[in-house]
Amino acid sequence: MTFTLQTVRVANVLNEEGMLVFDKEQQLLAVLTQLGDQYGDLSGYWYLEAGFGRAETRDPPRVGDLDAAQRWIRQRLAGEH
Amino acid sequence: MLPAASRSDFNPLVRKLESILSLTDDERQALLDLPMQMALIKEGQDIVREGDRPSRSFAVLSGFTCTYKMTGDGRRQIVKFCIAGDTPDIQSLHLTVLDFSITTLTPCSIGFITHEALWNLCMRHPRLTAAFWRETLVEGAIFREWVLNVGRREAYPRMAHLLCEMLVRLRVVGLADDRGCGLPITQVEFADALGVSTVHVNRVLQEMRADGLIELKGDRLNIPDWERLRQAGDFDPLYLHLRNEQAVA
Numbered sequence: 001m002t003f004t005l006q007t008v009r010v011a012n013v014l015n016e017e018g019m020l021v022f023d024k025e026q027q028l029l030a031v032l033t034q035l036g037d038q039y040g041d042l043s044g045y046w047y048l049e050a051g052f053g054r055a056e057t058r059d060p061p062r063v064g065d066l067d068a069a070q071r072w073i074r075q076r077l078a079g080e081h
Numbered sequence: 082m083l084p085a086a087s088r089s090d091f092n093p094l095v096r097k098l099e100s101i102l103s104l105t106d107d108e109r110q111a112l113l114d115l116p117m118q119m120a121l122i123k124e125g126q127d128i129v130r131e132g133d134r135p136s137r138s139f140a141v142l143s144g145f146t147c148t149y150k151m152t153g154d155g156r157r158q159i160v161k162f163c164i165a166g167d168t169p170d171i172q173s174l175h176l177t178v179l180d181f182s183i184t185t186l187t188p189c190s191i192g193f194i195t196h197e198a199l200w201n202l203c204m205r206h207p208r209l210t211a212a213f214w215r216e217t218l219v220e221g222a223i224f225r226e227w228v229l230n231v232g233r234r235e236a237y238p239r240m241a242h243l244l245c246e247m248l249v250r251l252r253v254v255g256l257a258d259d260r261g262c263g264l265p266i267t268q269v270e271f272a273d274a275l276g277v278s279t280v281h282v283n284r285v286l287q288e289m290r291a292d293g294l295i296e297l298k299g300d301r302l303n304i305p306d307w308e309r310l311r312q313a314g315d316f317d318p319l320y321l322h323l324r325n326e327q328a329v330a
Contacts, residue, residue, distance in 0.1 A: 013288050047280045060278050
């Protein structure tokens with residue numbers, strides 16, 4: 001499954017760089033943010049800020065890069081939890 | 082050896098029970114005379130596990146522990162942080178099987194007391210039975226407050242509320258001063274207690290720092306303005322049912 005990515009600024013307290021993830025019908029699946037330097041050990045990771053539908057979770061993952069984030073979303077859409 | 086009256090000052094179990102019920106000298110002495118098997122336990126060790134059928138209970142004498150439960154797929158929810166003076170598995174005196182686990186968050190000093198010794202104590206001192214009963218009722222009140230906190234408050238007031246509760250409970254057993262307390266709880270542990278991600282915990286703590294509500298340095302938490310933190314956390318210590326609320330708030 002191919003996703004479309006679109007950069008965005010997220011208006012949380014740290015005004016982070018984010019990414020919107022759409023499916024091929026241009027439906028919004030997830031909002032990711034990249035954690036900045038102020039997060040210490042967590043900085044640089046991509047974090048699932050919000051997921052929709054099957055990508056909604058109580059346990060938002062943080063992953064090393066956008067490929068890993070898309071793999072995670074793909075697995076969720078395939079019904080793997 | 083110190084006289085009994087002084088020893089009680091250092092015994093967190095006595096101090097904790099006295100925070101919710103007045104004790105006579107006899108009752109205080111009976112608690113101090115309880116036969117306890119002491120153990121020093123490293124951090125990250127389970128003291129008891131869900132499904133255990135213990136023949137003894139324990140008092141936390143120093144260090145931080147937490148009570149937790151796990152989902153079927155292995156995700157942890159911390160349901161209470163337990164500190165010096167707490168007897169977090171005393172329910173096993175009446176309920177045979179434990180429905181939760183307790184682990185150490187720091188190196189801990191633990192005093193194990195056999196159920197037989199506890200039964201004897203309760204037979205001889207009905208008011209101490211009432212004290213332990215009261216203690217478990219207060220614990221129920223704390224759980225109710227946590228359900229409210231985790232279920233209905235946003236992450237920022239949720240964290241503020243937890244910090245207020247920890248400060249008050251630590252003060253009861255003499256482990257907090259006017260400025261704050263030692264609070265060796267990691268961001269992962271906060272996340273597991275508050276039902277949010279570690280990223281969210283990190284963010285909320287940064288925000289609270291920026292707002293001047295807290296100062297964190299290592300394991301030390303300072304509260305520059307108690308009233309502001311209390312308001313931010315929508316915190317009312319009523320549910321802790323302390324005898325002398327003014328002394329701790």
